[in-house]
Amino acid sequence: MQVSFTPDEIVLIVQPKEKRGSTAETVRGIASLGAAEAGELTFLGNPKYRAEAAGTRASVVLLPLDYDGVPQPNQLHLLVDNPSVALAKLCSRLEQLLWPKPAPGIHPTACVDRRAKIAISATIGPLCVIEADAVVGERSHLQAQVFVGRAAKIGQDCWLMPGVTVAAECELRNRVRLQPGVIVGSDGFGYDFVGGRHEKIPQVGNVVIEDDVEIGSNTTLDRARFSRTVVGEGTKIDNLVQIAHNVTIGRHAILCAQVGVSGSSTISDYAVLGGQAGIGGHITIGRGAKVGGQSAVTFNVDPGAYVNGSPAISYMLGQRLEVLHRRLPELFKRMDKLEKLFPADDAGERG
Amino acid sequence: MQVSFTPDEIVLIVQPKEKRGSTAETVRGIASLGAAEAGELTFLGNPKYRAEAAGTRASVVLLPLDYDGVPQPNQLHLLVDNPSVALAKLCSRLEQLLWPKPAPGIHPTACVDRRAKIAISATIGPLCVIEADAVVGERSHLQAQVFVGRAAKIGQDCWLMPGVTVAAECELRNRVRLQPGVIVGSDGFGYDFVGGRHEKIPQVGNVVIEDDVEIGSNTTLDRARFSRTVVGEGTKIDNLVQIAHNVTIGRHAILCAQVGVSGSSTISDYAVLGGQAGIGGHITIGRGAKVGGQSAVTFNVDPGAYVNGSPAISYMLGQRLEVLHRRLPELFKRMDKLEKLFPADDAGERG
Amino acid sequence: MQVSFTPDEIVLIVQPKEKRGSTAETVRGIASLGAAEAGELTFLGNPKYRAEAAGTRASVVLLPLDYDGVPQPNQLHLLVDNPSVALAKLCSRLEQLLWPKPAPGIHPTACVDRRAKIAISATIGPLCVIEADAVVGERSHLQAQVFVGRAAKIGQDCWLMPGVTVAAECELRNRVRLQPGVIVGSDGFGYDFVGGRHEKIPQVGNVVIEDDVEIGSNTTLDRARFSRTVVGEGTKIDNLVQIAHNVTIGRHAILCAQVGVSGSSTISDYAVLGGQAGIGGHITIGRGAKVGGQSAVTFNVDPGAYVNGSPAISYMLGQRLEVLHRRLPELFKRMDKLEKLFPADDAGERG
Numbered sequence A, B, C: 001m002q003v004s005f006t007p008d009e010i011v012l013i014v015q016p017k018e019k020r021g022s023t024a025e026t027v028r029g030i031a032s033l034g035a036a037e038a039g040e041l042t043f044l045g046n047p048k049y050r051a052e053a054a055g056t057r058a059s060v061v062l063l064p065l066d067y068d069g070v071p072q073p074n075q076l077h078l079l080v081d082n083p084s085v086a087l088a089k090l091c092s093r094l095e096q097l098l099w100p101k102p103a104p105g106i107h108p109t110a111c112v113d114r115r116a117k118i119a120i121s122a123t124i125g126p127l128c129v130i131e132a133d134a135v136v137g138e139r140s141h142l143q144a145q146v147f148v149g150r151a152a153k154i155g156q157d158c159w160l161m162p163g164v165t166v167a168a169e170c171e172l173r174n175r176v177r178l179q180p181g182v183i184v185g186s187d188g189f190g191y192d193f194v195g196g197r198h199e200k201i202p203q204v205g206n207v208v209i210e211d212d213v214e215i216g217s218n219t220t221l222d223r224a225r226f227s228r229t230v231v232g233e234g235t236k237i238d239n240l241v242q243i244a245h246n247v248t249i250g251r252h253a254i255l256c257a258q259v260g261v262s263g264s265s266t267i268s269d270y271a272v273l274g275g276q277a278g279i280g281g282h283i284t285i286g287r288g289a290k291v292g293g294q295s296a297v298t299f300n301v302d303p304g305a306y307v308n309g310s311p312a313i314s315y316m317l318g319q320r321l322e323v324l325h326r327r328l329p330e331l332f333k334r335m336d337k338l339e340k341l342f343p344a345d346d347a348g349e350r351g
Helices: A007-014 A047-053 A083-098 A315-326 A328-341 B007-014 B047-053 B083-098 B315-326 B328-341 C007-014 C047-053 C083-098 C315-326 C328-341
Strands: A018-021 A040-043 A060-064 A076-080 A183-186 A191-194 A197-200 A206-209 A220-222 A228-231 A306-308 B018-021 B040-043 B060-064 B076-080 B183-186 B191-194 B197-200 B206-209 B220-222 B228-231 B306-308 C018-022 C040-043 C060-064 C075-080 C183-186 C191-194 C197-200 C206-209 C220-222 C228-231 C306-308
Touching: A007 A060, A007 A076, A007 A083, A040 A083, A060 A083, A076 A083, A083 C191, A083 C197, A183 A206, A191 B083, A197 B083, A206 A220, A220 A228, A306 A315, A315 A328, A315 B315, A315 B328, A315 C315, A328 B328, A328 C315, A328 C328, B007 B060, B007 B076, B007 B083, B040 B083, B060 B083, B076 B083, B183 B206, B191 C083, B197 C083, B206 B220, B220 B228, B306 B315, B315 B328, B315 C315, B315 C328, B328 C328, C007 C060, C007 C075, C007 C083, C040 C083, C060 C083, C075 C083, C183 C206, C206 C220, C220 C228, C306 C315, C315 C328
Parallel strands: A040 A060, A060 A076, A183 A220, A206 A228, B040 B060, B060 B076, B183 B220, B206 B228, C040 C060, C060 C075, C183 C220, C206 C228
Antiparallel strands: A018 A076, A191 A197, B018 B076, B191 B197, C018 C075, C191 C197
């Protein structure tokens, strides 16, 4: 990444509430507090690292308003409401260099069915396949080797990275970003056990992905048995997540990496599922509820609740039980001691 | 999905044992009991939802034989042996519309080595790669962007969806269905630790997938170190599952999403592995055994057994321990109380 | 796999310390001790199977130096330092047949930007896409349908199997082997919660993969928020692993299948992460530390330590607690018995 910002340019972009010190360096890199060198910019985003801010060698430091330290020589402190958001503003300038806007048009190596409808401002990259009756909206970008199946709909300003598959009749609304290898619309996993064999239950619904959803690499979303599997507006899904058939995910939810959601479950608005959590079938995670990483949820979770563990229980109860669990050796010793006070004829019963 | 069935057509397809009521509506959609509207069909598949059947607004309802409710006006009840199977019959009609039979032939953009053998009735879709000495059988369908490596064999009536990889020398028998992104025949994960480095153990076996197997999207199956990794007839594997080298999976097993099976283990016929379960290396899961979701199995499991937990133990024992675990706060209180009856000089010993 | 070795050829390759017995058979296959037939070779690699060695029907058996059994008629025993390494020598001969060296050059169906730099000895297979300013080094092999983004760098002697994606500006050093479907450089998962919505934090760093790394199929590695996500020299990563943004993995580490490593964590040299383990964010796993399968690590782990469980604790403590946990039924009984000796008015307090 070619980075080059003068201190003045940075001030213009992040609009600090306060400036302390100054530097003559041009910023040519971004790094963490501990790793940054002269000529680089750093930031204090996580309070955990506050102690490291004083010693950083960075030339420009983004800091929270309540930071009371003093800059070193040739170092500029910029105090802002939210150093993480300020950094994001800088990085979105860099992002435009990383991903230059592609020219509209259909690459000559793409296979586009003549019954597909491609907006004039869309970009269809090399070696993409678009089947009959599919639709790609204005300014959407299919980067390379993307597959869009029969009658699938891609809205406006979407970005499908290399190797994405959107199967027949599935629908992406607007500004949907799919990282490489995402599969939208594979068959749901449903069989009837008949005569000693698993007979396939046809999966004839689809997947609908609403506005502003982002989905991580190699994540899979199955089409509904009938009707639709839904991912609501603004929801963000990380890598290698599994969304089963007929799942409904609400708006602005967060699903971390390697989460699995079983069939017909509902993840409500603003819910947060930690990495590797598993959600059973036919259950509901309430609005704003939090599920800890690696938890296994097998029952409905109330709105706003925080559950954890496998099987999941309330976070507070889980913490308490965990503490007592680690005191089991002590408890067994105390039991032994008490029993010695009352010698009985039952020694044989003990494990 | 364009759905259109008259009530008479539905009766003809599902062959009900009993009809109650009638409707004049053409069915134009399928939905769950709670979501269905007039003009749609619904079904009672899971007894959990029995109470919702009475209030559904669907025009046609598939019900089990023992259902004793009365249809609403302009509503048709069809009583069948298995509502889920009856719905599947309807949906398989729809499936033919969703996935129209492709014309046989090799798409001009496919790269097919001249030493590959492609059956005359097979369909090789756009941008597929088929290497030398590979074989594709009658009526098999490689949808798009599929890779079939050197000397790999695809049997008859297989369906490989977009982005599937079948590496060199692997073998699919007949009627195998691979969802998008499946990898068959990546290298097994094996290294010898020599001189402070991990030296690769060559993986020169293959993967054999028997008749009527279905494998979910982005699932990975590694080739054997030597000999073969096997998936037995009729077994169904969900999305994002990992099958390591030299694993043998029997017939008609079920592996739910995100399961991992370590090297050289055996999953016997009719076994069922719940989502995110992990199976250690060199162990055997007996015929018809069940492993709960998110369990970690590190020892052989008897035929027909049901194990659960991480580490996995018998389901019944696990349930009992879980109940007692949640009673730990009570147990510690009882201990405190008893000890108070016998004040001793040992307070310092307690955690 | 076409296998054909005379006993003399095998002796020449594995250089045994001692020979016992002899066979006239040509070896035409390799199989495990129990499965091998006459005309096949087998080996005793895992001491667990020692008892099976005596009864094997294989014609040639690779055995450790301390093996004291006697060969059967027409059976050759070869005693070697390490039977597994000896077998690897044989298999690397077979590997050359399985993966014949491809001819250098660019396949006519590959889309290579004219500003990409492809070494003359590299092989770019069918339907690959290579964007502007990308570099592919000497003898590297992009097998088929590989994507290499703008300004990405592939070193020398790398092998990228079908469907691999290396996104813009990422870097692979030398002798890196990526199994099918690997994604290098998808966006890190980072959002700021602003005004009820998750605002994307631009991810403008890259991924650097050092010499001799191997990565399993469909594994995903996210680009850094800024700076780099790093996989150190000689590290081996299995299938379906998730590496989040800004993670640093040291040298010669082992990450088994379906492991997840959260953002900004460090996995030090020689660490070993068991299958499905989850590592929280911003923590360090010390040099040579071991994390058990399915463990959840939420704190720093000391060099050389062995932790296990969810949440992870020291392996020894975990084993002890597990034993006591299973004795909970006994402990409750002992408590009941003691309490009976002291009848009180507190029965109502018990769970």
